[in-house]
Amino acid sequence: MKFFEHFGNYTMFLLGLFKRPERFKVFSKQTLHEMSSIGVGSFGIVSLISVFTGAVSTIQIGVQLVSGLVPDYMLGTFVRDSNIYEFSPTITCLVLAGKVGSSIASEMGTMKVTEQIDALEIMGINSANYLVLPKILAGVLTIPLLVVYAMVLSIIGGAISGVMGDIISVDEYVRGLRTDFVPFSVWFALIKATTFAFLITSISAYHGYRTEGGALEVGRSSTMAVVYSAVAVIIFDYILSDILLGA
Amino acid sequence: MIQLKNIKKSFNGKVVLDDISASFYKGKANFVIGASGSGKSVMMKCMVGLIDVDQGEIFYGQDDFVNKSYEERKLIRKEIGMLFQGTALFDSLSVEDNIAFPLRMFTKMTPEEVLDRVNFCLQRVNLSNVNKLYPSNLSGGMKKRVGIARAIALNPKYLFCDEPNSGLDPLTSRLIDELIKEITIEYNITTVINTHDMKSLFEMGDNIIYIYQGKKEWEGEKSLIRSSGNSRLLEFMKASEF
Structure with missing residues (x-):
């Protein structure tokens, strides 16, 4: 029952915020600010995670290709596909669910408990539209770019660990990368990233916006935002894979 | 002028505002007093539309605020200024x-x-x-x-102040009181002030509304408060050393 209550409230929340902004100039300024906060602010953590994800996937796939039945260069193909299809969009978005999601929920929650959201409403401003819509738009525009960046870095990370660990040469790795490349894999990753971005930003904002009480509740909302965003990312990962890649 | 007509509000079956009718006059400092939990803040939030009333009407001039749509309410809200207890600055x-x-x-x-x-x-x-x-x-x-x-x-045409003196030293409290009073007269606005501070009330109050457990117990001018004959109000004042 609790799930349906939340789902209903979340849907109503979304319907309430998709309205024409009060002032387009202010709205675009807010959106740019949020894009900088989400994009530039997440650059470091995404870089770190991506390089290591690529590096680890090269080592682990390399370990499993010892039979000699599969050509060595295929390691590059497997690393490319596993990172583009799954690791870069999903792991990046799970990390962002923690970083961006908790930031959005705590910001909104603090604004709620300190009556800043009430102040907006009393001024005659649709607070959800003013505060949340720029965050969602910024997330939907920025997170897919971060995922593309993560794909590139993870492939580079894979090459570095392959060469450093003497698992594969650069030439063989590049040959693998260029073998049977399906451009749709990038589109698939971008569709996932866009969906995840929407889920992370909207679910986190929803939890922050509903905060009642004080500092303890802000912390609780932040935790709920991260947990629900991460669960939604995993569930939609399955749904989108089934729809877009399933037989 | 703002008028409340028979407003009622409950939360989970607990009656917080019980059939309150009151008037708040233009160019005057209208005080709402009462103990903590008496319903003052809920009443103010109902008046500005942050909480919807269960029943009753709220008139801003001739405009019935309760029965207006969200967009129509926004037009009235643009004429409202509010000073929050915690200031609510961004x-x-x-x-x-x-x-x-x-x-x-x-x-x-x-x-x-x-x-x-x-x-x-x-x-x-x-x-x-x-x-x-x-x-x-x-x-x-x-x-x-x-x-x-x-x-x-x-x-704004209407100024709402929720506990404007809370957390302030006596001197600063007095400065804030004087400021609110000056602005009320200077701009001829309808000012509504929620407070526990009886000193403020006696220094700048014009119209007083006393709320006890969600009900309006007394309404009148400051000069009549001591002769109100309302034992709860007198006890409330006495507790505040007035």
């Missing part, structure tokens, strides 16, 4: 941006005109050289004054 914005915020959202003023208006509002609340400071850099009294400056930026 902590990501500087003092200047806080006061300029409603001007940028709702007027077509040029940046120079906005800045002039911001400086005028700051001067009106006796603050200077604070434009670039952030709320976290301000004292409690300064925050309240910036809150008032933001509330009057759009020349």
Whole structure:
């Protein structure tokens, strides 16, 4: 029952915020600010995670290709596909669910408990539209770019660990990368990233916006935002894979 | 003028406002007093539309606020200024941006005109050289004054102040009281003040409404309060050493 209550409230929340902004100039300024906060602010953590994800996937796939039945260069193909299809969009978005999601929920929650959201409403401003819509738009525009960046870095990370660990040469790795490349894999990753971005930003904002009480509740909302965003990312990962890649 | 007619509000079956009717007059400091938990803040939130009433009517002039749509209410809300108990200043914005915020959202003023208006509002609340400071850099009294400056930026017709003196020293409290009173008279606005502070009430109150456990117990002018004959109100005053 609790799930349906939340789902209903979340849907109503979304319907309430998709309205024409009060002032387009202010709205675009807010959106740019949020894009900088989400994009530039997440650059470091995404870089770190991506390089290591690529590096680890090269080592682990390399370990499993010892039979000699599969050509060595295929390691590059497997690393490319596993990172583009799954690791870069999903792991990046799970990390962002923690970083961006908790930031959005705590910001909104603090604004709620300190009556800043009430102040907006009393001024005659649709607070959800003013505060949340720029965050969602910024997330939907920025997170897919971060995922593309993560794909590139993870492939580079894979090459570095392959060469450093003497698992594969650069030439063989590049040959693998260029073998049977399906451009749709990038589109698939971008569709996932866009969906995840929407889920992370909207679910986190929803939890922050509903905060009642004080500092303890802000912390609780932040935790709920991260947990629900991460669960939604995993569930939609399955749904989108089934729809877009399933037989 | 604001009029409440038979407003009722319950939360989970607990009656918080019980059939309250009251009038708040233009150009006067209208005080709502009562113990903690008596329903003062809920009543104020109902009046500005942050909480919907279960029953009753709220009139701003001739406009029935309760039966208006969200968009129609927004038009009335643009005529409302509010000073929150915790000031509710936007902590990501500087003092200047806080006061300029409603001007940028709702007027077509040029940046120079906005800045002039911001400086005028700051001067009106006796603050200077604070434009670039952030709320976290301000004292409690300064925050309240910036809150008032933001509330009057759009020349409101109605000013709501929720516990304007809470957390302030007696001297600063008096300054804030004087400021609210001056603004009420100067701009001829309807000011509604929630307070426990009987000193404020006797210094600047015009019309008084006393609420006890969600019900209006007494309403009248300040001069009549001691002869009200309402034992609860007299006890409340006595407890406040008046």
